[in-house]
Amino acid sequence: MWSKCRWSTVMFSFLHRRSSVMSQTPPIVSVLPTRGLVDEKFKVLVENLPPGRPVTVRSLHHSDNGHYWEAFGFYTSDHRGTVNVSKDQSVGGTYTGKEPMGLLWSMCPVPGSHKGLRLRKLNMCSPMLVNISVHSGHEGFRDGAPLASVLVERWYMAPGVKRIDVQEKGLLYLFSPGPFPGILDLWGGGGGLVEYRSALLASHGFATMSLDYLSCGQPVFTYVETAFNFIKDHPQVIADRVGVVGLCLGSLPALYLAADSTVVKVVKQITSPLLLVSGCDDQNWPSFETAEDINQTMRAAGNDHLLSRLDYPDSGHLIEPPFSPHFRASTFVTTNKRKAMILWGGKTKPHSDAQEDSWRKILSFLQQHLCCSLNAKL
Structure with a gap:
């Protein structure tokens, strides 16, 4: 009887000390x-x-x-x-x-x-x-x-990705030695060289060129087409597997290239797979309405089978890579260095969900059409 009580006392003491040690961790x-x-x-x-x-x-x-x-x-x-x-x-x-x-x-x-x-x-x-x-x-x-x-x-830049300065106001991100599918990355009206999406796309296996096309001193469409040919002819790029990604103003030259550089009636002459991503609460540009117009025009032209759309309710203008913070408005610096407060739109949670979902589908679209087939442009 005594031995059992003693064992219980010892066990209680051990558990007490163990609990104290755990609480002090x-x-x-x-x-x-x-x-x-x-x-x-x-x-x-x-x-x-x-x-x-x-x-x-x-x-x-x-x-x-x-x-x-x-x-x-x-x-x-x-x-x-x-x-x-x-x-x-x-x-x-x-x-x-x-x-x-x-x-x-x-x-x-x-x-x-x-x-x-x-x-x-x-x-x-x-x-x-x-x-x-x-x-x-x-x-x-x-x-x-x-x-x-x-x-x-x-x-943004995975181990092994190289950052190569291109004199024509661009930067090329790629793995070595390649060759890889290529992407021309075009940003919006703020100008300058915006690199982070290019670096991230390169980290997923695309040789990606970021281009400052607004301060080139040349006609924009001509300059962008020259850049497209530059990346297409690069020795580490598969020439017939080059796409274009455009955000905001950058979507216009992207559409131009998707129509095989035909300026007149661009949308009707699109010959490559096209993915449109739009925020339905875009307060900067009527992106959803523009996507609707493009859809109707392509349907009338008989090439709407090339079109895929991602429309996101309560999402704003700046749909960026996933987990990027949402900005309903921010200070915008124009190409002539003037500042203005710009409204982008969107609600934080739906916009963030849209960024995560769209990025996954953008990568899938690029992999499907650039890695598995020929001549795709986004």
């Missing part, structure tokens, strides 16, 4: 993978918290142009003292619900920042560094030190 936050492409999902896990503890999981990024961006969700640890951002519900913050990538797509400038900011990666040779941290409670989390944190690298 500091919280940890882990992210998998800690290094990956910007369109790759990650998993965030917080462990060693007291059960039922309210915490804030926060992301913080210092952008290439010197501004701080953050996102955060409010969670409560489960009976094991764990928060799994991929599976658990955020009850507040910059996003709510079960949102595995909410720590990225809901990013916004930290309080006190300038108005009209837009987050864009400028240096493709360095990663987007994001600090993921966990804080006690749901209020005042910025004031105290984090319970734990980890630094995550998000890359």
Whole structure:
């Protein structure tokens, strides 16, 4: 009888000490993978918290142009003292619900920042560094030190991708040695050389050329056609598998090339597979209505079998690679350096969903028509 009581006492003492040790183990936050492409999902896990503890999981990024961006969700640890951002519900913050990538797509400038900011990666040779941290409670989390944190690298340019400067106001991103399908990447009316989508497309196996076509000093269509021929004739590009991606104003020369460079009645003369992506809440350009017009014109011309469409309700003008923050409005700098506040439209969650869905389908479209068949242009 005594021996049983003694065993129980020893066991209780052991369990008590074990529980005390566990409660003293500091919280940890882990992210998998800690290094990956910007369109790759990650998993965030917080462990060693007291059960039922309210915490804030926060992301913080210092952008290439010197501004701080953050996102955060409010969670409560489960009976094991764990928060799994991929599976658990955020009850507040910059996003709510079960949102595995909410720590990225809901990013916004930290309080006190300038108005009209837009987050864009400028240096493709360095990663987007994001600090993921966990804080006690749901209020005042910025004031105290984090319970734990980890630094995550998000890359547009995969290992092995080369960045080649082209004198004709362009940059070529490609793997070596190739050859690969080629893409000409055309951005909008802000001008300048925008590289990040090109780098990401190259990371998926396309030799991609980013082009500054608005400051070339030449007729735009002529210049773009010259650039298209340049990438088509590049020794590391498969000449008959070259496409064009255009956003905003860049969609016009993209359509021009899709019609075999025929200026008159461009849409009727499209001879290549065409994918149109439009946000139905675009406040900058009637993109949905334009897509409807193109659809009707191609149907009348008998070439609508070449057309695929992606229309996204409550999405705005700037449909970018997945997990990019949404901007309903931002400061826009024109080619002559004038500034204006431009309304892009869209609601954050639907717009972010559209970016994730459209990017997957854009890659699929390009792979289908450039990697598996001949002469496709987007």
